[in-house]
Every structure is written in structure tokens, then in C-alpha cells.
Amino acid sequence: MTTSVRTRLSGSWRMTDWKVFRGEEELDPPLGPAADCAGLLIYTNEGTMSANLTLLERPPFADGSLDGGTQQERADAYRSVxxxxxxYDVDExxxxxxxHVEIATFPxxxxxxxxxxxxxxxxxxxxxxxxxxEMGGEWLGSYIRWQRTGTEGQ
Incomplete structure (x- = not known):
């Protein structure tokens, strides 16, 4: 018996690789090299999903309040996530x-x-x-590789 794609997706995943392509040429993703990034992807059985990608090294704001940060600090933070x-739905x-995106950092x-x-x-x-x-004015293909959480090092 074959397990459905939806069943196989269900759970949480950590990003292990991220590539962008211009034809056969590999480019860094929008946030920078995959080795400098982290990601978490979650699919629930009920049909909800969440995807988060970020730079690993993100400087804190000088003002540590939730609504703090200079305009430049906030712009830099936005560019790093x-x-x-x-x-979500699955076509088996x-x-x-x-x-089906409801909320996003990129409006x-x-x-x-x-x-x-x-x-x-x-x-x-x-x-x-x-x-x-569309990235940088070009139409580029990409992929992200994910490892199911709790299976690192297996």
C-alpha cells in the first residue's frame, strides 16, 4: 500500500539545502548561501502550513523593545527573513x-x-x-531540501 503524499508531508521539517538556478548556473538564494540560513516548515494533519526561512546571523536591535529598532535595523531584519x-492542499x-498563503512577510x-x-x-x-x-528581475527556478525533524544524524 502506498502512503499518500499528504500523510508523508505531515510533520515538521528543517531546511538542509536551498538552491536557485539560472539555466544550469547555481546562484545563492535571496537570503544568501544556504549554509548561512535556517528554515522550518510545518504541515499539520488538519491542513495548515507554515514556512520560515532566515539568516542564521541576525544582529539584534539596539533598542530591545518589540516595537524598537531604527528604520535601517528594521529594513535589514526584513531582508533577512x-x-x-x-x-495547503495536495494533488496526489x-x-x-x-x-494557500494567508499571512506573509512578503505582502x-x-x-x-x-x-x-x-x-x-x-x-x-x-x-x-x-x-x-521572479528574483532580481529574472524568472529563476529553485528548490529547498528539508529533513524531517528528529531524524538529524540518522
């Missing part, structure tokens, strides 16, 4: 997951559907291929 959440035939994502092709490299490693997205 990509996060969104909402609901094409093995694609569609994220243009809100109200959109983001489709990702699921490639399960093994039961604990997930590669999500992204259709070309």
Missing part, C-alpha cells in the same frame, strides 16, 4: 503541494497559491521544487 503561513497524482504572497513539487528522496528527506519565481 522569508515567512508565510496558511492552508502530480505529487504537488499548493500553499505580494498574501492571497496567492504557491505550488511546490514534492520529491521524497527517502522517508525523512523532502525536496520541494519551485516553479520559476
Amino acid at each position: 522569508i515567512a508565510y503561513a496558511g492552508t 497524482l502530480t505529487e504537488a503541494v499548493v500553499h 505580494n504572497f498574501v492571497g496567492t497559491d504557491l505550488t511546490r513539487t514534492c520529491i521524497f528522496e527517502d522517508e525523512n528527506t523532502l525536496k520541494l521544487d519551485t516553479p520559476p519565481m
Whole structure:
């Protein structure tokens, strides 16, 4: 019996790799090299999802209050994180997951559907291929590789 894509997705995942492509050329993702980033992706059984990507090294604001930070500190913080959440559906035939974005750091994502092709490299490693997205004025393909949490080092 084959396990459904939805069942296989359910749980939490940590980012292990992130690549952007211009044809055959590899480029750094928008936040910088994958080795300098961290990510967490969560899919619930109820159909809710959350994706968070960030630089590992983010300087704290000089003013530590929640509404603090200079305009430059806030701009730098915004440039160092990509996060969104909402609901999701799975197309079992094409093995694609569609994220229905409800909230996001990038306002243009809100109200959109983001489709990702699921490639399960093994039961604990997930590669999500992204259709070309506009980055730096170009349409570039990408993928993010995720490791199921709790399976690091297995």
C-alpha cells in the first residue's frame, strides 16, 4: 500500500539545502548561501502550513523593545527573513503541494497559491521544487531540501 503524499508531508521539517538556478548556473538564494540560513516548515494533519526561512546571523536591535529598532535595523531584519503561513492542499497524482498563503512577510504572497513539487528522496528527506519565481528581475527556478525533524544524524 502506498502512503499518500499528504500523510508523508505531515510533520515538521528543517531546511538542509536551498538552491536557485539560472539555466544550469547555481546562484545563492535571496537570503544568501544556504549554509548561512535556517528554515522550518510545518504541515499539520488538519491542513495548515507554515514556512520560515532566515539568516542564521541576525544582529539584534539596539533598542530591545518589540516595537524598537531604527528604520535601517528594521529594513535589514526584513531582508533577512522569508515567512508565510496558511492552508495547503495536495494533488496526489502530480505529487504537488499548493500553499494557500494567508499571512506573509512578503505582502505580494498574501492571497496567492504557491505550488511546490514534492520529491521524497527517502522517508525523512523532502525536496520541494519551485516553479520559476521572479528574483532580481529574472524568472529563476529553485528548490529547498528539508529533513524531517528528529531524524538529524540518522
